Amino acid sequence: MEMWESVVRMVSALGVVLALILGLLAVVKSRVGQRFLPVGGAPLIKVLGSGSVGSRKQVMLVAVAGEVLILGTTATDLIALGKVTDPEQVKRLLLDASSSPVIPPSDPVRSESREETVHAGR
Numbered sequence: 001m002e003m004w005e006s007v008v009r010m011v012s013a014l015g016v017v018l019a020l021i022l023g024l025l026a027v028v029k030s031r032v033g034q035r036f037l038p039v040g041g042a043p044l045i046k047v048l049g050s051g052s053v054g055s056r057k058q059v060m061l062v063a064v065a066g067e068v069l070i071l072g073t074t075a076t077d078l079i080a081l082g083k084v085t086d087p088e089q090v091k092r093l094l095l096d097a098s099s100s101p102v103i104p105p106s107d108p109v110r111s112e113s114r115e116e117t118v119h120a121g122r
Helices: 002-036 087-099 108-121
Strands: 045-054 057-064 067-073 078-084
Antiparallel strands (some): 045 057
16 A cells, blocks of 8 residues: 555656646746747848859848848858948838748749849849
């Protein structure tokens, strides 16, 4: 009889400890998610377009905090090439990007069709 009491006590103590761990994990997950990950609204960084320059090398237009940056990317590096400074051009690029569907830059077929759309618009 004593053995069963001890097993019941041990299992109930384990259940309490597991419940505390899961509760703490849920609280930490919700706090970290609220603090570090934007839940809603516009994304902080948006790729407006990209074009391939060579093997595993691209030039990208990226919108960050209301500015449009021109970036060169390789397999290992990210290089700032410049910034679009004309306010009218920035406004037009941001409007074009918000009205067009998001195309991931890693898909070469869709990237090329996006480039043709950009060249046709000029």
